[in-house]
Amino acid sequence: MKILIVEDDATLADGLTRILGESELRVEHVVTGEAAEAAFLRERFDLIVLDIGLPGIDGFEVLRRLRKRPEYVPVLVLTARDAVEDRVHGLDLGADDYLPKPFALPELEARVRALLRRGQASKNPQLRNGPLVLDTIARRATLNGQPIDLTSREWSVLENLMLRAGQVVSKENLMQALSNWDKELSMNAIEVYMSRLRAKIESGGVRIRTVRGFGYLLEEQNEPG
Amino acid sequence: MSRASSGDRKPGTPIGPVLPVSDRPTGRSLRQQLLRWLVTPLAVLLVSGALLSYAVALRSANVAYDRALLDPALTLAAHVKTVGDRSVVDLPKVAQDMLRADSVDRRYLSVTSAAGELLAGQTEVPKPPSMAPDGHRMFYDSRVAGEKVRVAALFLPSAEGPIVIQVAETLLKRNRLAREILVGETIPALLIAVVAMVLVWFGIRRSLAPLERLRAEIAERSARDLRPLDGSYAPSEVRPLVHTLNELLLDLHDALGAQQRFTANAAHQLRTPLAGLQTQVELALRQPAPTALVHSLKQLHGATVRASHLANQLLALARAEPGGHRAEAPRPIDLRSVAQDAASLWVPRALLKDLDLGFELEPAPILGDARLLRDLLDNLLENAIRYTPDSGRITVRTTTAGEQSVLSVEDDGPGIAQQERSQVFQRFYRVPGAAGDGSGLGLAIVQEIVNAHGATISIDDGAQGRGTLISVRFKRAPSGAPFIAPAQRGGSIQ
Numbered sequence: 001m002k003i004l005i006v007e008d009d010a011t012l013a014d015g016l017t018r019i020l021g022e023s024e025l026r027v028e029h030v031v032t033g034e035a036a037e038a039a040f041l042r043e044r045f046d047l048i049v050l051d052i053g054l055p056g057i058d059g060f061e062v063l064r065r066l067r068k069r070p071e072y073v074p075v076l077v078l079t080a081r082d083a084v085e086d087r088v089h090g091l092d093l094g095a096d097d098y099l100p101k102p103f104a105l106p107e108l109e110a111r112v113r114a115l116l117r118r119g120q121a122s123k124n125p126q127l128r129n130g131p132l133v134l135d136t137i138a139r140r141a142t143l144n145g146q147p148i149d150l151t152s153r154e155w156s157v158l159e160n161l162m163l164r165a166g167q168v169v170s171k172e173n174l175m176q177a178l179s180n181w182d183k184e185l186s187m188n189a190i191e192v193y194m195s196r197l198r199a200k201i202e203s204g205g206v207r208i209r210t211v212r213g214f215g216y217l218l219e220e221q222n223e224p225g
Numbered sequence: 226m227s228r229a230s231s232g233d234r235k236p237g238t239p240i241g242p243v244l245p246v247s248d249r250p251t252g253r254s255l256r257q258q259l260l261r262w263l264v265t266p267l268a269v270l271l272v273s274g275a276l277l278s279y280a281v282a283l284r285s286a287n288v289a290y291d292r293a294l295l296d297p298a299l300t301l302a303a304h305v306k307t308v309g310d311r312s313v314v315d316l317p318k319v320a321q322d323m324l325r326a327d328s329v330d331r332r333y334l335s336v337t338s339a340a341g342e343l344l345a346g347q348t349e350v351p352k353p354p355s356m357a358p359d360g361h362r363m364f365y366d367s368r369v370a371g372e373k374v375r376v377a378a379l380f381l382p383s384a385e386g387p388i389v390i391q392v393a394e395t396l397l398k399r400n401r402l403a404r405e406i407l408v409g410e411t412i413p414a415l416l417i418a419v420v421a422m423v424l425v426w427f428g429i430r431r432s433l434a435p436l437e438r439l440r441a442e443i444a445e446r447s448a449r450d451l452r453p454l455d456g457s458y459a460p461s462e463v464r465p466l467v468h469t470l471n472e473l474l475l476d477l478h479d480a481l482g483a484q485q486r487f488t489a490n491a492a493h494q495l496r497t498p499l500a501g502l503q504t505q506v507e508l509a510l511r512q513p514a515p516t517a518l519v520h521s522l523k524q525l526h527g528a529t530v531r532a533s534h535l536a537n538q539l540l541a542l543a544r545a546e547p548g549g550h551r552a553e554a555p556r557p558i559d560l561r562s563v564a565q566d567a568a569s570l571w572v573p574r575a576l577l578k579d580l581d582l583g584f585e586l587e588p589a590p591i592l593g594d595a596r597l598l599r600d601l602l603d604n605l606l607e608n609a610i611r612y613t614p615d616s617g618r619i620t621v622r623t624t625t626a627g628e629q630s631v632l633s634v635e636d637d638g639p640g641i642a643q644q645e646r647s648q649v650f651q652r653f654y655r656v657p658g659a660a661g662d663g664s665g666l667g668l669a670i671v672q673e674i675v676n677a678h679g680a681t682i683s684i685d686d687g688a689q690g691r692g693t694l695i696s697v698r699f700k701r702a703p704s705g706a707p708f709i710a711p712a713q714r715g716g717s718i719q
Contacts, residue, residue, distance in 0.1 A: 212583025
């Protein structure tokens with residue numbers, strides 16, 4: 001997979017290039033908005049890490065031009081500017097996620113992984129979290145290679161959690177995802193599915209945390225190999 | 226807007242000693258001065274006018290009565306005859322009595338020869354004190370039988386000397402008329418006085434109304450509201466004052482703005498190099514390295530994280546301070562959605578410490594600034610996560626209570642001692658002996674944001690007397706208002 005890093009600060013760009021290069025991703029680094037545009041016109045990237053404060057055309061303009069293109073490329077915006085304002089602006093223009101500077105590396109890596117995962121979901125039918133693998137085409141789940149039996153609702157809940165592994169998923173979001181199956185699903189029903197789901201996967205060391213009064217979070221595990 | 230607690234700088238606070246307005250020698254109320262200068266002369270004028278017209282009326286009345294008193298004297302004079310060398314009054318007693326008749330007063334007549342012989346009438350009438358100045362007639366006051374009387378005296382020339390004809394009359398009629406004039410004068414004068422006072426009072430009130438409005442406009446200003454005063458309604462005498470005040474406000478706004486921009490720019494500029502530094506240090510820490518180097522890298526990392534955090538806090542503070550954010554009207558916002566948005570950022574961080582971060586969220590509509598409210602909650606949560614020991618419990622609540630919407634964060638950490646509670650809102654204040662690497666700015670930022678929203682903040686013990694419960698109480702907004710989702714989520718796109 002190939003990542004484009006658009007960042008004009010040499011120290012930060014060097015760090016980003018090295019850290020993302022470690023995880024067997026191919027990384028290209030450019031310094032200006034113009035160069036970024038030339039790069040995404042030339043080839044297809046799986047993710048663009050985009051700084052907003054650039055010399056020449058800024059990150060917002062790069063994003064605007066990128067989103068005019070027919071192909072979809074996930075974008076993670078980095079900025080030193082005022083958090084929420086840039087966030088609104090960036091997301092309105094079609095950024096997929098946002099990280100204010102400075103940030104901790106694990107936070108950056110988690111977001112990069114999440115975006116790559118989401119981008120890959122259409123191409124790669126397999127969702128992986130540690131020993132847990134979902135094959136979204138065959139609709140088969142395995143834990144440590146052993147198939148596990150999931151009802152279609154349990155599958156739907158787990159797929160949503162897997163897509164956002166390491167992130168909070170609200171009950172409302174899960175309800176929306178399930179409403180295709182059941183119009184009259186109650187909050188309590190979600191809890192019932194969750195406890196059945198836990199019983200089926202936690203033996204493999206995969207944990208679903210409850211966020212009291214809010215929702216759930218599937219603990220992210222390092223990809224094996 | 227109420228300012229809840231210590232530690233906040235009021236931009237309007239003067240630097241030097243300034244005398245309170247009421248203590249200044251020339252600072253008397255304009256209204257009092259106007260009243261004094263209008264009412265006192267007016268009262269003197271009205272009283273003197275009334276007295277003067279009373280005197281004039283009384284004098285005219287006396288002249289008229291005097292003339293009437295002269296008539297019987299003239300009638301008597303016409304009947305004084307000289308018989309031989311003697312003068313006699315040729316008028317029957319009955320006619321004389323008719324001359325004395327009066328419906329109100331008692332009258333006395335006397336005709337006295339030059340020799341002092343009483344030719345007619347009563348003896349009681351006293352002699353005139355002197356010869357009439359014109360030698361012909363005079364009026365004077367005297368007494369008859371202890372009663373005050375007015376006397377008309379006529380002097381008729383005769384061979385032996387003047388014959389004196391006197392008519393005296395008690396003062397009942399005159400006194401009655403004097404009373405009637407007095408009453409007739411006083412009542413209209415009093416009415417005029419009352420009407421004049423009311424007119425003066427209304428006039429002053431009306432003229433001073435724009436000043437009162439200006440005062441009210443300034444009084445209801447918060448320390449962060451530096452917009453120019455309206456003043457279009459102010460009278461032309463006051464407009465220069467308003468203009469000068471507005472110039473001062475503008476200067477103040479510019480100065481504050483410049484300071485805010487400097488802080489914000491400095492923080493912005495710091496963030497990118499700090500991000501580079503932090504990334505490189507974290508990267509270095511992942512490489513195998515000698516223990517001594519790892520130790521140094523860890524120290525370096527800690528310092529970098531603190532510096533980054535400080536830059537972020539300074540930026541948040543600059544944003545929260547008066548003049549730090551654009552003067553936008555507050556917008557309807559639900560505290561519940563502020564808390565929901567914060568969840569995606571803070572839950573993973575809480576889980577790193579195995580903290581149970583939970584939410585009990587009910588609708589809590591207010592009018593506010595989404596960005597500042599998020600800063601507020603971020604700082605409360607950051608503190609709670611920093612100071613609550615591993616495996617602790619933190620709960621974010623939003624709810625309404627009466628006319629208030631409440632946002633609270635409760636933890637079961639070590640709590641804040643009673644005597645520290647008022648001080649924790651001061652900038653760079655850190656609870657003595659507390660763990661953690663906070664900047665000491667978090668609660669100062671919270672305090673600024675609380676002030677900006679006219680809210681109040683309180684620190685209490687948590688449940689069962691353990692931990693800390695920080696509650697921020699806002700004025701509740703009508704729940705029918707159209708709600709705008711606050712900004713966007715931090716962590717993920719849902």
